[in-house]
Amino acid sequence: MHTDIQSATKRIASIDLLRGAVMIIMALDHVRDYFHIGMPDPTDLQQTTPVLFFTRWITHFCAPTFLLLSGVSAYLSGRKKTPSELSTFLLKRGAWLVLIEVTIVSLGWTFNPLLNVVILQVIWAIGISMIILGLLLMINAKLVPLVGIILFLFHNLTDYFPLINYGWTFFLTSTGTFINYAPQRGIFDFYAILPWTAILLLGYSIGKWFTAEYTQAQRQKRLFITGGILLVLFFALRFINLYGDPNPWKAQATTTQTILSFFKVTKYPCSLIYGCMTLGSAMLALGLMEHAKGKVTSVISIYGRVPFFYYILHLYLIHLGASILYFASGRRGIDMDHMRAFFLFTSRDVGVGLGGVYLIWITVVAILYLPCRWYDQYKKAHRHWWLSYL
DSSP states (O other), X not given: OHHHHHHHHHHHHHHHHHHHHHHHHXXXXXXXXXXXXXXXOTTOTTTOOHHHHHHHHGGGGHHXXXXXXXXXXXXXXXXXXXXXXXXXXXHHHHHHHHHHIIIIIXXXXXXXXXXXXXXXXXXXXXXXXXXXXXXXXXXXXXXXXXXXHHHHHHGGGGGGXXXXXXXXXXXXXXXXEEEEEETTEEEEEOOXXXXXXXXXXXXXXXXXXXXXXXXHHHHHHHHHHHHHHHHHHHHHHHHHOSSSOSSOOOOOSSHHHHHHHHTOOOTTTTOHHHHHHHHXXXXXXXXXXXXXXXXXHHHHHHHHHSHHHHHHHHHHHHHHHHHHHHHHTTOOSOOOSGGGGGSTTOXXXXXXXXXXXXXXXXXXXXXXXXXXXXXXXXXXHOOOGGGGGO
């Protein structure tokens, strides 16, 4: 019994560690969004550099890993609930996350209290996906892995059926679509729902691997095999270049650019090849982190134990820092240049170089450590019902 409890604790620890790592990496992309002067497109192969490309590419692993682990966590929390209780909880939590996305999170992105523009990103995707998971569990739990696999493998068939309507866009094909629903009001939809829902459903489906029913060796074997299959599928589909991503890779003027083209997979909407690359790596990482110990591991895990708290704080801190730099540069009004009009108190010609971006990123993560540690300790010491929603 002692061994089972100890193993279960380690499993949760590995989840917290990986989630903490991707939360830290995620902040790098958001710092780049707000601080990189000129705001160049890091995936434009004609203008980018390998370092700038990597700065964006490494953050591709964050959202899929977070969705996968959200599914695993949903399964683990459900073991303490009846099926009905779990479904109800997922429906409520999903609706709550959507509400937070269109209010508090959108305000953090835009700093516009009138919310003229609502931003739909990862919190929105998790919220809707939890609602779908809750509905599937109400119907039949056996549908969860089946629907997850079908959506994951075949949603890119929509590349060959380019229908255009808001329903199609919201659920399958959004690439960062702006929907103007009223004068001076609109929605930026970055996350097409169903490809991300597939990942959360798959996470729920492998949740049982992280219970005492599986030994550490059994769990690691499944993670390594599944992760390996996904990475083999990634390379196979990418080499074939016929299915799995709407943007095939092409030979470029230089070998470096050709390699970058190969790894320039599509996040908006999340493609099959993108999913194979990121989830395959995430599962291998989960298996390897079973034995991780030490001070650095403990620090990283703090961020992974309070992901929602960290997400909200880091967003406001980054935008606040960018706003201070904006006014310190002598600006007094709102820059209406390009898309910056939607993200107040930022400008493409106010910022720092890539080295400065990395320095600010490290600073932001360091500043948030103590608040995150405090909140983690608060959650451990209290059992308020509302904590399960945060």
